[in-house]
Amino acid sequence: MNFLEERIQKDGIVKEGNVLKVDSFLNHQMDITLFEKMGEEFKRRFAGKKFDKILTIEASGIGIACIVARHFGVPVVFAKKTKSVNIDGEMYIAEVESFTHKCRNQVIVSKKFISEGEHILIIDDFLANGCALQGLISIVKEAGASVDGIGIAIEKGFQVGGRMIRNLGYHLESLAIVDAMDAETGSITFREQ
Amino acid sequence: MNFLEERIQKDGIVKEGNVLKVDSFLNHQMDITLFEKMGEEFKRRFAGKKFDKILTIEASGIGIACIVARHFGVPVVFAKKTKSVNIDGEMYIAEVESFTHKCRNQVIVSKKFISEGEHILIIDDFLANGCALQGLISIVKEAGASVDGIGIAIEKGFQVGGRMIRNLGYHLESLAIVDAMDAETGSITFREQ
Numbered sequence: 407m408n409f410l411e412e413r414i415q416k417d418g419i420v421k422e423g424n425v426l427k428v429d430s431f432l433n434h435q436m437d438i439t440l441f442e443k444m445g446e447e448f449k450r451r452f453a454g455k456k457f458d459k460i461l462t463i464e465a466s467g468i469g470i471a472c473i474v475a476r477h478f479g480v481p482v483v484f485a486k487k488t489k490s491v492n493i494d495g496e497m498y499i500a501e502v503e504s505f506t507h508k509c510r511n512q513v514i515v516s517k518k519f520i521s522e523g524e525h526i527l528i529i530d531d532f533l534a535n536g537c538a539l540q541g542l543i544s545i546v547k548e549a550g551a552s553v554d555g556i557g558i559a560i561e562k563g564f565q566v567g568g569r570m571i572r573n574l575g576y577h578l579e580s581l582a583i584v585d586a587m588d589a590e591t592g593s594i595t596f597r598e599q
Numbered sequence: 600m601n602f603l604e605e606r607i608q609k610d611g612i613v614k615e616g617n618v619l620k621v622d623s624f625l626n627h628q629m630d631i632t633l634f635e636k637m638g639e640e641f642k643r644r645f646a647g648k649k650f651d652k653i654l655t656i657e658a659s660g661i662g663i664a665c666i667v668a669r670h671f672g673v674p675v676v677f678a679k680k681t682k683s684v685n686i687d688g689e690m691y692i693a694e695v696e697s698f699t700h701k702c703r704n705q706v707i708v709s710k711k712f713i714s715e716g717e718h719i720l721i722i723d724d725f726l727a728n729g730c731a732l733q734g735l736i737s738i739v740k741e742a743g744a745s746v747d748g749i750g751i752a753i754e755k756g757f758q759v760g761g762r763m764i765r766n767l768g769y770h771l772e773s774l775a776i777v778d779a780m781d782a783e784t785g786s787i788t789f790r791e792q
Contacts, residue, residue: 429712438665
């Protein structure tokens with residue numbers, strides 16, 4: 407097991423309905439030392455790639471993306487889920503609906519912050535059905551930029567998002583892939599990587 | 600002028616209605632190198648203080664808080680503005696209404712992540728009327744912890760939040776205090792610190 411799998415094993419809590427709670431270190435309370443290790447690991451996995459910018463989505467992607475950005479020396483842009491008074495001017499807006507109809511989201515980025523020809527690394531905390539991720543990818547494409555890497559902390563390998571994204575040819579790296587969870591026993595099975 | 604005031608002068612845009620747009624480096628696109636300098640400066644301004652945790656609020660406080668946290672070696676907790684499916688168990692919920700009735704917010708933190716006796720540093724990107732900040736302070740007090748410092752990137756000195764918080768005796772440090780702005784000329788006047 408790698409450092410993130412160990413941490414999930416130790417502090418993650420499996421709940422009914424395929425819910426994995428990691429709020430004590432990842433997405434409510436955030437362990438910055440752990441995020442630093444994640445940054446180092448993404449740097450290793452995307453070795454040799456040159457990115458211009460990291461793109462993430464509010465709220466829980468932001469902390470990880472900012473620490474990861476230190477390891478690549480690039481700025482971070484975070485997509486918003488609702489149109490706020492603080493975004494004006496031209497915007498990219500992706501309307502994303504999942505095949506399960508369980509999520510329907512707007513993903514919004516100001517056109518100023520993704521430019522044609524840029525090489526983008528997308529970072530997020532979770533990948534399950536891939537709803538938010540699809541919106542981010544569609545915005546990068548619309549901007550004429552390219553998604554050269556996707557870095558995820560925890561992928562739910564038993565849901566469809568990761569497979570679909572890999573089938574489309576994207577370079578997706580998930581630091582931990584959960585293939586099965588059992589709420590009764592609390593056991594978590596990670597995919598060998 | 601300090602480094603942040605210089606950056607605001609250079610890249611900030613003054614709009615009608617006392618709006619200061621800093622979305623190219625602070626709260627949509629984020630300049631991580633600038634955030635590092637902010638972390639160093641907060642460390643200097645809160646020299647000798649020992650914090651257990653940084654508390655911030657989604658979404659635009661998170662990036663700054665995570666980079667600042669590296670300089671203090673502590674974890675970050677971010678408050679949520681709406682009750683999400685990912686928070687269960689006991690929660691602190693502050694209902695905050697501003698005296699101008701321009702903001703009414705819920706600020707939510709899981710009780711697991713702020714404990715009695717802890718020393719808390721609150722970090723946020725903006726302070727204007729102080730609506731969100733009041734909610735954060737009230738939650739820390741309810742938890743029996745203490746707000747030993749408040750670090751803000753940009754304070755709108757012509758609005759009431761900063762004065763009120765200082766009057767209450769809190770140690771508030773704002774890296775840039777804007778005392779006046781003119782949308783017509785684009786000029787920004789900073790308070791001498």
